[in-house]
Amino acid sequence: MYSSTILSYRRTDVLMVTPWFAPIVWDGTYNIDILNAQFHQRNVRVGLTVFAIKKYTVFLQRFIETAEKFFMVGHKVNYYVFTDRPNDIGNISLPEGRKVVILEVPSYKRWQEVSMRRMEMIRDYSQQRFIHEVDFLVCVDVDMRFSDEVGVEILGDVFGTLHPGFYAASRDRFTYERRKQSTAYIPPDEGDFYYAGGYFGGTVPEVYKLTNYCHNEMLTDKRNGIEAIWHDESYLNKYFLYHKPTKILSPEYLWDNGYAVPQFLKRRRFVAVPKNHNEIRNKRALNDSPKSRGKFHR
Numbered sequence: 001m002y003s004s005t006i007l008s009y010r011r012t013d014v015l016m017v018t019p020w021f022a023p024i025v026w027d028g029t030y031n032i033d034i035l036n037a038q039f040h041q042r043n044v045r046v047g048l049t050v051f052a053i054k055k056y057t058v059f060l061q062r063f064i065e066t067a068e069k070f071f072m073v074g075h076k077v078n079y080y081v082f083t084d085r086p087n088d089i090g091n092i093s094l095p096e097g098r099k100v101v102i103l104e105v106p107s108y109k110r111w112q113e114v115s116m117r118r119m120e121m122i123r124d125y126s127q128q129r130f131i132h133e134v135d136f137l138v139c140v141d142v143d144m145r146f147s148d149e150v151g152v153e154i155l156g157d158v159f160g161t162l163h164p165g166f167y168a169a170s171r172d173r174f175t176y177e178r179r180k181q182s183t184a185y186i187p188p189d190e191g192d193f194y195y196a197g198g199y200f201g202g203t204v205p206e207v208y209k210l211t212n213y214c215h216n217e218m219l220t221d222k223r224n225g226i227e228a229i230w231h232d233e234s235y236l237n238k239y240f241l242y243h244k245p246t247k248i249l250s251p252e253y254l255w256d257n258g259y260a261v262p263q264f265l266k267r268r269r270f271v272a273v274p275k276n277h278n279e280i281r282n283k284r285a286l287n288d289s290p291k292s293r294g295k296f297h298r
């Protein structure tokens with residue numbers, strides 16, 4: 001039995017709902033048994049998209065192993081692994097209801113382009129394939145590991161995730177694109193939150209709309225010889241400004257242990273795996289982009 005008075009499932013230390021009435025998902029704000037029953041009733045199928053291009057294939061095994069422990073346990077999951085190196089990915093056998101689908105895709109020279117082109121590829125596969133196979137998509141970075149439960153509480157029409165570096169920052173600190181020449185431009189007096197590029201999702205049609213928008217804006221910028229400051233993340237932030245997410249994930253869902261853990265962060269469910277940026281992103285591990293930065297730190 002669970003309590004459902006107005007004093008249960010509430011948090012007073014964090015924002016639980018946005019001004020447009022989208023829930024922000026934190027530990028202690030939902031009952032997973034109720035949600036699991038609802039989603040089992042609907043026989044929900046979830047697609048987890050992840051890109052392992054070039055050297056990033058090294059992250060894949062830990063990603064999937066930890067996801068098997070923590071991601072949507074008891075539900076149907078397809079891992080959609082986009083890679084240019086299908087032969088590097090051994091056979092991964094999973095229990096009934098869960099499987100790995102390898103999708104061979106081209107790679108791009110610059111890591112920024114690899115990151116941005118995810119939008120195009122997710123868009124194309126959403127229309128061709130995902131729409132026939134799953135109800136929801138969850139689209140994440142591969143240089144990560146699951147370390148606590150991530151379940152159906154995250155699912156909704158279209159969701160974004162608060163970037164762990166900016167949940168407490170004021171708007172003027174957000175690293176939105178500030179050059180008017182870019183389609184990702186956000187005026188100084190606009191913007192709700194700073195969303196992370198590495199974790200969004202929703203129903204397949206909603207993810208199609210989101211990725212199609214981001215990809216097209218990126219192409220327009222490319223034609224004009226400009227690239228948004230944080231690549232796909234900048235276009236995503238622009239999209240969410242004018243197409244507000246219906247649910248938002250707290251930084252519990254996307255954390256980096258390089259940050260001090262605040263009192264109100266009760267769980268760290270999906271955590272960045274430290275990486276040597278030069279080593280992993282470049283062919284000869286020499287000169288990274290001049291804008292190189294530590295993971296998340298700007």
Ligand SMILES: CC(=O)N[C@H]1[C@@H](OP(=O)(O)OP(=O)(O)OC[C@H]2O[C@@H](n3ccc(=O)[nH]c3=O)[C@H](O)[C@@H]2O)O[C@H](CO)[C@H](O)[C@@H]1O
Nearest residue numbers: 051052053056111114115141142143196197198230231233
């Ligand atoms: C956790 C998070 O919010 N991360 C975002 C952040 O940087 P990150 O520093 O986390 O970017 P990253 O190096 O992890 O690249 C993003 C993703 O692209 C894929 N990849 C990239 C390069 C490569 O050679 N091979 C490959 O497979 C891989 O899935 C990787 O996880 O900002 C990026 C844009 O600047 C993206 O928006 C990332 O999603």
Ligand SMILES: [Mn+2]
Nearest residue numbers: 141142143198
């Ligand atoms: Mn990453």
